[in-house]
Amino acid sequence: MKSLAELEQIRNRMANKINVRNEAGEEGNTRIVVGMATCGIAAGARPVLTAMMEEIEKRNITNAYVTQTGCVGMCKYEPIVEVYGADGTKTTYIKMDAAKAVRVINEHIVNGNVVAEFTIGSDK
Amino acid sequence: MTELSLHILDIVKNSTKAGAALVEVDITESTARNVIEITITDNGCGMDEEFLKGVTDPFKTTRTTRKVGMGLSLFKTAAELTGGTFDITSKVGEGTVVKAVFVRDSIDRQPLGDMASTMVTLVSGSESTDFVYRHDFNGNVFEFSTVQVKEILGDVAINTPEVLAWINGYIEEGLQEIVAENI
Numbered sequence: 001m002k003s004l005a006e007l008e009q010i011r012n013r014m015a016n017k018i019n020v021r022n023e024a025g026e027e028g029n030t031r032i033v034v035g036m037a038t039c040g041i042a043a044g045a046r047p048v049l050t051a052m053m054e055e056i057e058k059r060n061i062t063n064a065y066v067t068q069t070g071c072v073g074m075c076k077y078e079p080i081v082e083v084y085g086a087d088g089t090k091t092t093y094i095k096m097d098a099a100k101a102v103r104v105i106n107e108h109i110v111n112g113n114v115v116a117e118f119t120i121g122s123d124k
Numbered sequence: 125m126t127e128l129s130l131h132i133l134d135i136v137k138n139s140t141k142a143g144a145a146l147v148e149v150d151i152t153e154s155t156a157r158n159v160i161e162i163t164i165t166d167n168g169c170g171m172d173e174e175f176l177k178g179v180t181d182p183f184k185t186t187r188t189t190r191k192v193g194m195g196l197s198l199f200k201t202a203a204e205l206t207g208g209t210f211d212i213t214s215k216v217g218e219g220t221v222v223k224a225v226f227v228r229d230s231i232d233r234q235p236l237g238d239m240a241s242t243m244v245t246l247v248s249g250s251e252s253t254d255f256v257y258r259h260d261f262n263g264n265v266f267e268f269s270t271v272q273v274k275e276i277l278g279d280v281a282i283n284t285p286e287v288l289a290w291i292n293g294y295i296e297e298g299l300q301e302i303v304a305e306n307i
Contacts, residue, residue: 002294007276010290014280036249038195041134042125050241050292053248057285068249070141 030064030109031084037071043078044097051098052081055105064109077120083108092120127237128162128226131199133245135164135222138195140250142168144219147246147253151236152260153228155306159208160226160236167219176214199224206230240295243268247291248283257295264302268295 034040034049052066063086072080077094081104084090091114093104100118107113116122125131132149139147144166152161171179182197200210203224214220226233243257247270257268273291274282281287 002290002297004272004276007273007287007290007294010286011277011280014284014286015278036133036137036245038134038198041130041137042194042198046130046133046238046241046245049245049248053244053285053288057289066248068245 028063028086030086032064032066032109033069033082033084034066035070035072035078035080036068039071039075040078040080043075045079047098048079048081048096048101051101052105055102056109059105059110061105061109064105074120093118094120125198125202126234128160128202128234129237129239129242131195131202131224131234132162132164132239133242134195135199136166136242136246136255137249139164139166139168139220140246140253142166142170142220144168144253146256148256148258149243150258150260151239153236153262154260155228155262158228160228160233162224162226164222165219166221170216170218170220171214172216176212179212180210196222202226202234205232239299240292243295244288244292248288251281251283259299259302261299261302262306264305266295266298266302268298 032052034045034052036045036049049066049068056064056066072082074080079096081093081096081101082090083093083104091108093100093115096118100115104115104118107115125134136147136149146167148165150161150163150165152159180197180200182194196212199222203210203226206227207230208225208227211223212220239257239259243255246255254270254274256271259266268291270282273287277287
């Protein structure tokens with residue numbers, strides 16, 4: 001059973017290993033942005049976001065973080081995920097779902113290989 | 125939208141965009157009265173009377189990418205389809221209250237869906253906003269408050285992945301408990 005006592009344990013654990021995870025704004029981090037406006041939510045952006053956050057927690061990834069934004073302006077491609085690499089590159093993934101999101105974390109964030117088949121450039 | 129919890133996520137996003145410091149989500153489910161009441165109260169910037177009049181019109185929006193805004197009109201339609209009601213009140217500088225009542229056993233009533241996921245998405249999306257989520261199921265009440273969570277966390281950020289995972293589990297289990305007590 002999850003309790004507030006358990007939250008305190010998490011706090012103590014986190015306080016002990018301060019700076020293990022990079023600060024969100026810190027340089028060298030990969031920023032992952034999920035579109036979370038009405039269009040994104042209706043198309044299934046919420047499970048994409050939670051899948052990415054869970055995978056980052058599970059794999060203890062410390063150099064990437066997930067944020068949200070409003071409407072990107074391309075509603076028919078939602079859910080949209082944009083990945084801003086530490087080197088200044090930007091990759092736009094479209095029509096995402098939870099399974100694709102996990103693949104992006106593993107292949108792109110962890111191994112550094114863009115998942116070309118999910119990018120906007122591959123849409124015919 | 126396929127779940128009430130997705131509507132809630134969308135509507136509360138309006139509140140955070142309106143600069144609210146506190147957003148309260150109240151859900152009352154009553155099998156005796158055959159309703160699910162959802163009330164979202166924020167202390168954001170509010171709207172003037174003229175904007176409020178047309179706010180459930182899909183061609184009314186503050187967004188700048190295009191001239192259509194669907195959020196409130198979808199929520200209103202979802203409630204009215206079940207035979208329920210929708211009401212929004214707002215005051216400039218004070219905030220906004222959105223209340224939707226759903227007829228619980230209507231075939232058109234969407235499932236509540238994953239409220240834990242909705243709250244985690246909100247908390248991770250705007251860490252400086254406080255959220256209170258109260259869920260009353262036939263008189264059994266579960267409450268989650270980021271004010272309380274932040275007090276316990278001290279200087280550990282609420283949007284660290286470990287904390288978000290805890291919040292997800294805490295809400296899931298809390299909701300299961302208030303429903304189970306009724307069976």
